[in-house]
Amino acid sequence: MRHETVRAVAAIIFAAATAGAQQSAAVPEIRFDASIDFLKLPPNQNLGEVAGVAVDARKHLYVFSRTGSRSTVHGGVASQLFEFGPDGSFIREIGKDLYGFAFAHTVRIDPAGNLWAVDEGTNMIMKFNPAGHVTMVLGRRAEAVEAPPREPAPGTQPRPGWGSFNRPTDVAWDKAGNIFIADGYNNSRVVKVDKSGRWVKTWGERGTGPSQFNILHSIASDASGNIYVADRTNRRIQVFDSEGTFLREFTIDIPFTKPPNVMLGAMPGPESNPLSVSGAPWAICITPGPRQFLYSSDAVPGRIYKLTLDGKVVGVLGEAGKELKQFGWIHEIACPSENELYVAELLNWRVQKLTLHP
Numbered sequence: 001m002r003h004e005t006v007r008a009v010a011a012i013i014f015a016a017a018t019a020g021a022q023q024s025a026a027v028p029e030i031r032f033d034a035s036i037d038f039l040k041l042p043p044n045q046n047l048g049e050v051a052g053v054a055v056d057a058r059k060h061l062y063v064f065s066r067t068g069s070r071s072t073v074h075g076g077v078a079s080q081l082f083e084f085g086p087d088g089s090f091i092r093e094i095g096k097d098l099y100g101f102a103f104a105h106t107v108r109i110d111p112a113g114n115l116w117a118v119d120e121g122t123n124m125i126m127k128f129n130p131a132g133h134v135t136m137v138l139g140r141r142a143e144a145v146e147a148p149p150r151e152p153a154p155g156t157q158p159r160p161g162w163g164s165f166n167r168p169t170d171v172a173w174d175k176a177g178n179i180f181i182a183d184g185y186n187n188s189r190v191v192k193v194d195k196s197g198r199w200v201k202t203w204g205e206r207g208t209g210p211s212q213f214n215i216l217h218s219i220a221s222d223a224s225g226n227i228y229v230a231d232r233t234n235r236r237i238q239v240f241d242s243e244g245t246f247l248r249e250f251t252i253d254i255p256f257t258k259p260p261n262v263m264l265g266a267m268p269g270p271e272s273n274p275l276s277v278s279g280a281p282w283a284i285c286i287t288p289g290p291r292q293f294l295y296s297s298d299a300v301p302g303r304i305y306k307l308t309l310d311g312k313v314v315g316v317l318g319e320a321g322k323e324l325k326q327f328g329w330i331h332e333i334a335c336p337s338e339n340e341l342y343v344a345e346l347l348n349w350r351v352q353k354l355t356l357h358p
Contacts, residue, residue, distance in 0.1 A: 027315065028315055029316060030316065030317040030356050030358050031317075031358075032317050032318075032354050032355060032356045032357060033355045034324050034352050035352065035353045036324060036350050036351075036352050038353050039088045039351060040088050041082075042090055045090075047067075047349050048068070048080075048349060049065065049104075049331075050063060050065050050066075050344040050346065050349060050350060051064050051065065051079075051104040051105050051331045051332065051344060051346065052104055052105065052106040052107035052108075052118075052344055053333075053334050053342045053343070054109045054334050055334045055336045055342060056109045056115075058086070059086035059336070060083055060084065060085060060086065061085075061086075061088070061334075062081065062082070062094075062107050062109070063081070063082045063084065063344070063351055064079060064104040064106065064344075065080050065081075065082065066104050067080045077103060077121075078102065079098075079103060079104035079117070080093060080096075080104075081095050081104075082094070083132075095117070095126070095134070098126070099122075099141070100117075100122050100126045100134075100137065101117075101121075102119055102121030102141070103121025103122070104117070105119060105120040105168070105169050105170070105331075106169065106171070106218070106332050107332070108170070108171055108172070110127075110173050110177075112177075113130055114127055114130070115127070116128070116171050118168055118169060118170055120167050120168060120169065120185070121141075122142075123141060123142070123164060123165040123166060123168060124137060124140065124141055125139055125165070125168060125171055126138075138165075138179070138181065139164055139165040139168065165187065165191070166183065166184075166187045167184055167185035167186050168181055169182045169183075169215075169218065169219075170182040170184065170217070170219045172220050172221040172227060174221055174225035174227070175224075175225045175242075177194075178193065178195060178200065178242060179192070179193040179195065180192055180219060180227050181193065182217070182218065182230075184215065184217065188204055188205055188206040188207075188212070188213045188214065188216065189202045189204035189205065190202065190204050190227065190240070190244065192244065201243075203244035204216070210246045211238070211240075211244075212234075213238075214231065214233035215231070215232045216230065216232075217281065217282055218230035218232075218281060218284045218332070220284050220286045222286050222292055222309055223289045223290075223292060225241070226240065227242065227244075228286065228294065230281035230284045230296065231249075231281070232280050235251060235279060236249050236281075237252075237284065237294075237296065237311070250307075250310070250311025251279060251311075252279030252281070252313055253279060254279065254305065254313055256301040256303070256319075260278075260300050260319075260320065261301070261319065261320040261326075262300050262320070263299070263320050263321075263328055264347070267300070278300060278303070279296075279298055279305070280298050280299070280300075282297050282298060282299055282329065283296070283330050283331055283332045283333045283343075283344075284297075285335040285341075286335070287335045287336075287337060287338045288336070288337065291338075293306055293309070293335075293338055294307045295307070297330035297333060297343070299329050300320065301320055302319050302320025302321065302327045302328070302329075303317065303318050303319055303327075304317050304318050304327070304343070304354075306358075317354075317356070322348060324352075325352075327348070327352070328345045328346065328347030328348035329345060329346040329347045330344065331345065339357070340354070340355060341353075341356065342354070
């Protein structure tokens, strides 16, 4: 009888301790180490808002930063693209004073080792070979002699231009080398271009249904060539095949039990419900195979989520803030392996290197 009582009390204590944490117990916190001082910039050189980060097969790191006001377009700030060695040593600046640089958004490495920079300010996507020379340009910037384009009427979206982009955000590739551009803020579509630069097709429009988008903020592809789109304002990730056929979508719904640090201003959405904004994908990346995982970050509460490719969250780490292991608007994630991440932060003007211990 005494043993039954002890077991009953233990069960009550266990139930009380876990009543509000069943979902978080199923999605464990991932332990990790972090570094913010591994990059060795030249004297008197600083990063601005770090919009993009990428890692190539040699473990060279590429950082796309929003910096001072040289080479502007209608008041936009400049972009600078830096290369660092595996030990964090500074190697060079790529594309100094480049015509296509005005407002950095993301940087990616394609399967052949070429470097791609997506500039939201010039509406251009630029391909660099490993020597740092531009070998392909997609899109065209606004001409400086022209007035800035008119803002669309309230409640309307601009009509997509012929062969052009309107605030593009990211780029990915399929197995055949086709290029997929998230065209991103204003056009609300994915643009498919073949490896030779020929315009193939587009899909998507502004909305909330399948194959509709509200700010395509990041894009990635898996080993099968499927395309994953971070549909940020709709707070979901949509998945398509390489022809644009809708396959599935998923959301990230993991409770955050502490008051969120929103970093700037007031809590968006209903103040009593952090899930009203948590999980909104700002940046996504997919690890190499054979078993691939997807990492996604949000701005509030500022976490990184580890998911299987079918959308199941298997781990979570971090939160918003200014300190080590905290994040200030992760804008791009590079994931060269399952347990090694590099995150570009807008609000903290830095890159963090994360080593995960799942």
